[in-house]
Amino acid sequence: MDVIVAIAPWLVAMLLLVAASGMFSASEAAFFYLKLEDRKRFRRGTTAQRAAAALLNDPDRLLSAVLFWNLMINVAYFAVASIVGIRLTDMAGTTYATIFSSVSLLVIIFFSEMLPKSLAVLRAPTLAALLAVPIAFAVRMVDPIRPIMRGVSTLSQRLIWPRFEAEPYMQVSDLERAIQMSMQSSTVLEQEEMALRGIVSLSDSLAQEMMRPRMRFKMFQPPVSLKDLDSEMTPSGYLLIADEQGDDVVSAINLIDATELPEENLEAFAQEVLVFPWCAKASEVFQQMLSTENEVAAVVNELGETIGVITLRDLMETIFSYSHGRSERILQRKTFEEVEPGVYLVSGMTSVRRLSKHFDRELPETRHATINGILQEELERIPEVEDEINWGSFHFEVIEQYSEGHILVRLTLLPEES
Known part of the structure; x- marks a missing residue:
């Protein structure tokens, strides 16, 4: 009994330290497990949610502060545990001290790391909003010593790896x-x-090779209501809102992930779209979408006119699907459908780059990005059914034409000598 009374204050201190360590561990998991939709909602939410969103604007600052406090608390915990272990050795013997040390180690592993992080992953939005204010205060307390921490980190790298050199940038x-x-x-x-x-x-790929052409999507002029959709999902999965003249896409709403939408004035809830020239790299569009959390980009020509749109969903399907072609994604058909040996059916929107890669053949120089553009250049007019041309080692014959500007072409491989 005397032993318990003697170590009781230290045990209370250890419990408080475990709770504090668990709070920082839970906050680390909760903040960095928030989804894109949660972060967007937090920016328009309560004071605590806005504070959480503000902390995530500088993730390095947030993470370094959380790890700093977690380290300090764990050091204090083990210091107190060492004091209790010494007292137990003196008052009860080595056996009890050894058991206490083992139990204290298991307690901090389970109650300050495993359990808090598991709960935080399951309830990330709730815990992030709940812990935003105390974590924001803890982050501000660490700010004055952050330059010192960076200096120590840099000095350590210079001492331990004095000849460390960054590897050259990996090329495609x-x-x-x-x-x-x-x-x-x-x-x-x-x-x-x-x-x-x-x-x-x-x-x-270029932006114009990945985009949905102007004829393949529909824009809505404000004011926009749910009745305008006629209870149907748009082909792109996004509600694309045009400017007052109805010429360019200015904002968009993700209809697939939207959980709640008002009946009227949907444009007030739309997110502004990014704008890229037709010659921009598709990888640059993707990177900008991720960094700005925008899901739609308008592709413009040299006159600034919208000629197509690229959605985040399109780019993700390109990465994670077996069919990387635009025909599979937009027209729901194979890019190269072989009807007989050496003869294929292809869409007019198939890119010249994909044509070259698929057949591994040298192509004539052209400023156009699609088969449709090549046909227009060679024919000097809009392609019509039964139009035929030879281009390089390919023979193109237009066999179908649709009102949306889409054409279906019969491609025949010619001997490369020709």
Whole structure:
């Protein structure tokens, strides 16, 4: 009994330290497990939710502060545990001290790391909003010593790795070779190889090759209501809102992930779209979408006119689906449908780059990005059914034409000598 009374204050201190450590561990998991939709909602939410969103604007500052406090608390916990262990050794013997040390280690592992982080992952939005204010105060307390922490980190790197040099930037060709080597050694799973190929395709593609053409999506002029949709999902999955003249896309709403929408004035809840020129890299569009949390980009020509849109969902499907072509994504048909040996049915919107890669043939120089553009250049007019041209080692014949400006072409491979 005397032993318990003697160590009771230290045990209370250890419990408080475990609770504090658990709070910081839970906050780390909760903040960084928030989804994109949660962060957007937090920016328009309560004071605590807005505070959580503000902390995530500088994730390095947030993470360094959380890890600093967690480290300090854990050090204090083990210091107190050492004091209690010494007293138990003196008052009750080594056996009790050893048991106490083992139990104290298991307590901090389970109650300050495993349990808090597991609960935080399951209830990330709730815990992030609940802990936002105390964590924001803790972050501000660490701000004055952050320059010292950065200096110590830099000095440590110079002392431990004085000759450390950053590796050169990986080129797309390096990634393609890595994919080929991984296929030969079977070290990359099929899904991982598919994703890598999708990333490479983004690096090689232009915005106009990935976009949904103007004729393949519908814009709505404000004011927009749910009745305007006629209870149907748009082909892109987004409600695209035009300017007052109805010429350009200015904002969009993700209809697939939306949980609650008002009946009227939907444009008030729309997010402004990004704008890219037709010659921008698709990988740049994707990177900008991720950094700004915008899901739709308008593609414009040299006159600033909207000629198409790219959605985040389109880019993700390009990366994580087996079919990376625009025809599969928009027209729901195979890009190259072989009808007989050497003869294929292809869409007019198929990109010249994809044509070259699929058949591994040298192509004539052209400023156009699609088969449709090549036909227009060679014919000097809009292609019509039964129009035929030879272009390089390909023979194109228009066999179908649709009102939306889409054409279906019969592609015949010619001997490369011709």
